[in-house]
Amino acid sequence: MEHRRLGRTGLRVSSLGLGTMTWSRDTDDHEAADQLRDFVEAGGTLLDTSAAYADGGAEELLGTLLGDVVDRDDVVICTKAGVRRTPGGGVVDASRGALLDSLDASLRRLATDRVDLWLATPDPRTPLEETVSALRHAVQAGKARYVGLSNHAGWQVARAATLLEPDPGLAAVEAEYSLLQRGVEREVLPACSTLGVGLLAWSPLGRGVLTGKYRRTIPADSRAASAHLAGFVQPYLTADASGVVDAVVMAASGLDRTPLEVALAWVTSRPGVASAVVGARTAAQLRGALGVGDLRLPPEIVVALDDITTPAAGYPER
Incomplete structure (x- = not known):
């Protein structure tokens, strides 16, 4: 598997990242161990998790596998913070105190003294300057090697990068990016490119829809049939999305x-993309993604896929 620099930093990540959103909820410890083992054997290094996944269960499960399935120093651990747990459910909170408390809890669950990349999620009620101060403190305290943002707008990326100059710098932005969601191309990707920030693309398979599994029906064991993930997939089960899926299926044939x-090959070939994060419920599903490294799409196919999926742009982008 190819390894790439994360933006202008010296950190290198695998072109595919292993997502853990389903771990400890839909993916048990045996399947998780198999996924991690297969991923590392294929040359993967980037492990993507979050304090919010399964209320911390994904981090805890990953922590039990470090040192057993893989050596801690052989992987790049990326985790996220910004959702605080309360008796009434999750609350968006990217304030300095909430973020730093969340990082400490993540380190305990992961059974490590630092994460390689720590990302903050958006909080409209907290000034970005305060969120950024927590990111800087995490690096200064040695609890995070690099820091970044998750799901922020282009102007927020630019502002955070400015606030973090010259040290420690903004290393990465994690955002949804696929043939079904190209909104980051309007402002986020140009900002990242100009500022030397690496993009981590989550849901590069269009929340599973681009695999073609939903063309005729909704499989009973799929995310779209899951009580807690159906709403996540539903936005891409549309007539417009179906046309894109048909084009991908034709190209694949x-x-x-x-x-x-x-x-996956389309996403990983896009300028500025450091890694595409793939989440799978089972090890068998993950294996289907691990063989993409040798695929280089012919230019005519790239052009065709681009033409039918290019996002609309107008003032002020154009």
Whole structure:
């Protein structure tokens, strides 16, 4: 698997990242261990998790596997903070205190003294300057090697990068990016490119829709049939999305590859993308993504896919 620099930093990450959103909830410890083992054997290093995944259960499960399945120093751990747990449920909170408390809890669950990359999620009620101060403190305290943002707008990326100059700098932005969601191309990707920030693309398979599994029906064991994930998939089960899926399936047939591989190859080839984070419920599903490294899409297929999925842009982008 290819390894790439994360923006202008010296940190290198695998072109595919292993997402853990389903761990400890839909993915048990045995499947998680198999996923991690297969991922590392394929050359993967980037492990993406969050304090919010399964209320910390994903981090805790990953922590039990470090040192057992893989050596801690052989992987790049990325986790996120910004949702605080309360008796009434999750509350968005990217204030300095909440973020630093969350990081300490993440380190305990992960059974490590530092994370390689720590990302903050948006909080409209907290000034970005305060959120950024927590990111800087985490690096200064040695609890995070690099820091970044998750799901922020282009202007927020630019502002955070400015506030973090010259040290420690903004290393990464994690955002949804796929043939079904290209909104980051309007402002986020240009900001990242100009400022030397690496993009981590989450849900590069269009929340699973680009695999083609939903073309005729909703499989009973799929995310779209899950009580807690159906709403996550539903926005892409549309007529417009169906046309994109048909084009991906046609391209895959012509290349004798799977739609999953074509969709992933498209994302990983985009300028500025350091890694595409793939989440799978089972190890068997993950294996389907691990063989994409050798696929280079022919220019004519890239152009065709670009033409049918280019996001609309107008003032002030154009």
